[in-house]
Amino acid sequence: MRDNYPRLLDVKSLLRQKSHFLFGPRSVGKTTLLAQQLPDVKRYDLLDSDVFEALLRRPKIIEEELTPDTRWLIIDEIQKAPKVLDTIQKIIQGKKINCLMTGSSARKLKRGGANLLGGRAWETNLFPLIRAEITDFDLLRYFNHGGIPHIYLSNKPQKELKAYLSLYLKEEIMNEAQLRKVDQFVRFLDVIGLQNGEELHYQGIANDTGIPSATIQTYIELLIDTLIGYEVKAFTKTTKRKAITRSKFFLFDLGVVNQLTHRGEIKEGSELFGKAFEHFIMNELRAYIQYNDLDLELQYWRSTSQFEVDAIVGNEMAIEIKSTKHASEHHLKGLRALQEEKKIKRYYLVCQDAHEREIDGIRIVHFERFLEGLWRKKRTTV
Secondary structure: OEEEEEOOOHHHHHHHOOEEEEEEHHHHHOOHHHHOOOOOEEEEOOOHHHHHHHHOOOHHHHHHHOOOOOOOOEOHHHHHOEEEEEEEHHHHHHHHHHEEEOOOOOHHHHHHHOOOOOHHHHEEOOOOOOHHOOOOHHHHHHHEEEHOOOOOOOOOHHHHHHHHHHHHHHHHHHHHHHOOOHHHHHHHHHHHHHHHOOOOHHHHHHHHHHHOOOHHHHHHHHHOOOOOOEEEEOOOOOOOOOOOOOOOOOOHHHHHHHHHHHHOOOOOOHHHHHHHHHHHHHHHHHHHHHHHOOOOOOOEEEOOOOEEEEEEEOEEEEEEEOOOOOOHHHHHHHHHHHOOOOOEEEEEEEEEEOOOOOEEEEEEEHHHHHHHHHHHOOOOOO
């Protein structure tokens, strides 16, 4: 196995258009991505103490080091020195040079009142590895290790994930948010792992943790702001059947969920395998929308009468996600109910059934073929 998987996010294409902020959780591969795709571009790494101290004293160094051949610049971990953005703005405006600013999240910049370049830079995200990026993909390995590159490859994923949670989630994020009640946030993390893929009931989480529901909402917003989690809103445009309005919440990586919940090994055919399978496909859909810069929202639908469809992508696709190898009529109930609304163009049951077929306008498709077709339709030319 190798740790330099080719990523589908095309940063060259981004920079040809405009300056960009590239955000992503720690260790998802931003530095490796830049080394792969922009090896010759001048880069200032603010994790390097010498670079950090020099730019903190004189951000103008960046401008002074420009050459006539400079087309692009990279500033790595921009949240470490937000004042540098004033110099970056001058370079973008005056020199017509596009810049790529990376960081683990935009939260510190936005909350700190940093210069976000007034629309002169767009924003995109990098996520953990997805199926199309892993040439030696192993489904069970992915479910147990997750998609953070060095952890996916590790022979001791539990140790790696434990260190990741301790050093990143429980220290860096708490410090960034200046949280005072550390034990309270750690208790929240233990419970939010169990809520992964479930509808958000703030009061229920509050009852389980003894933490006020308003504080729970603040913590969830913190996870979303730092890209550790994401919200999937409810699709409410149905008329024949009233829809639930609560959002669902997903963490950004399967391995992180495993560690938070102390799941142990996920084995095929288990209930945990089914949950991991849904989470896996949801993360793939999220990456597909983001990397292709599609103006589509990822939602889910559940009616008050308990019909449910796991994923809805804009008005393009409705997708039920099941880990079964033997799809049946039973698995199509939610899709059939949603079909009656005539709101969505295409309907899929994504599963492990090798026998692809169509029943009354619903395509039953193996997940590998579904994902191959998804990325083949629109490659990442953002």
